[in-house]
Amino acid sequence: MNMVQAGQMATLEVIRVAPFGFFLSAGDEDILLHKNEAEGELREGQKVSVFLYIDHEDRLAATMKKPLLTSGEFTWLYVSDVNRKLGVFLEMGIQKQLLLSKDDLPKEWASWPQRGDKVFVGLKLDKKGRLLAKLGLDVELQEMEQEAGKDMLHKEVSGYVYRVIALGAFFFTEEQHIAFLHRDDIKGVVRLGQRVSARVKSIREDGRLNVTQNPRKVEAYQEDSEQIYQILKDRGGAMPFSDQTDPDTIRDRFGISKAAFKRAMGKLMKEGKIYQEEGWTYLTSIKQK
CATH class of the missing domain: 2.40.50.140 (Nucleic acid-binding proteins)
Incomplete structure (x- = not known):
């Protein structure tokens, strides 16, 4: 009975040499080790260490190239390609790429990995015995x-x-x-x-x-006050916004909360750069003129 399956490392014996590769014995099944996946010339009776996977014809195949991931392990793999119908493909150190199915990815497309990203995954088998990636979570990270x-x-x-x-x-x-x-x-x-x-x-x-990823409050005050000061300059030194302006208008116009707006305005007034009158804000330099 054959006990080997995709995703495993196995030591198997070469039982037949063919022009295109080598056949390895795995119980009641012969597994092809293609010449492109072998290291050097092999001979009948020789035992070799191989990684098993399912090839493009859905056959159990072998490679002597060392994979970055085997069954029971979890590691970080680079994303090599993205297919919206299937999922993302990962580089695992062998010719065959590893699919992380769209069923295991976030529902929102914007949250999917992109090429060059790195995902933390292990291996699993689908119903046909083909290798798929599965996402690792906190429990798998605990060892590290x-x-x-x-x-x-x-x-x-x-x-x-x-x-x-x-x-x-x-x-x-x-x-x-x-x-x-x-x-x-x-x-x-x-x-x-x-x-x-x-x-x-x-x-x-x-x-x-x-x-x-938000800046510290001191940094935020500085950024907000600089933004407001620049808007005032761009408008010629006056704008119809002040501490009395409603929060929604402030958020739409400046992209910040009313509390942050008031803090930034207070900073500018304390520095003597602006003043307010009848719901408007002005640059002090305009008043001085």
Whole structure:
């Protein structure tokens, strides 16, 4: 009875040499090791270590090339191609690429990995015994995960996203910490497999990180005040917005909350750069003229 299957490493005996390759014995089945997948000339009776996979004709085949991933393991693999009908294809160190099915990918296309991204995966078999990738999660990362110390607070961390959910995204940092990026702390859209950077805003009791891509408040005040000051200059020194303007108008016009707007305006007034009158804001330099 044949006990070998795709995704495994196996030591098999060469039982027949053919012009196009070598046939290996696997119980009641002969497995082809194509010449392109062999290392050097092999002879009958020789035992070789091979990786088993399903070829393009749905046959169990062998290669002597070392794969980046075998059954029971999880690792990070690069995305080599994206097919919206099928999923994403991953480089695993052999000629055959590994498919991560669209059924295992986020529903939103914008959250799918792109070429060059890196995803954390293991191997599984479909109903026909073909190799597929399966996404790794926290439980598979635990063997590598390190508990973060308090010295990580406010530090910049980078890593690859391994899970995307409605509330945000999880990524694994270069320091081997699990970090959570809440959707309110994300700039733009974060996709599975993307390399992201963020600042540590808190450290959980279990040693995991909560991170943000938003600037610190001091930096945010500076950016907001500079934006408002530039808008005033572009408008010739006056604009029909002030602390009395409704929040929706402020968000539509400036892209920030009313609280952030008032803080930035307060900063500019404290610096003597602007003043307000009857619902309008003016550059002080205009008044001085």
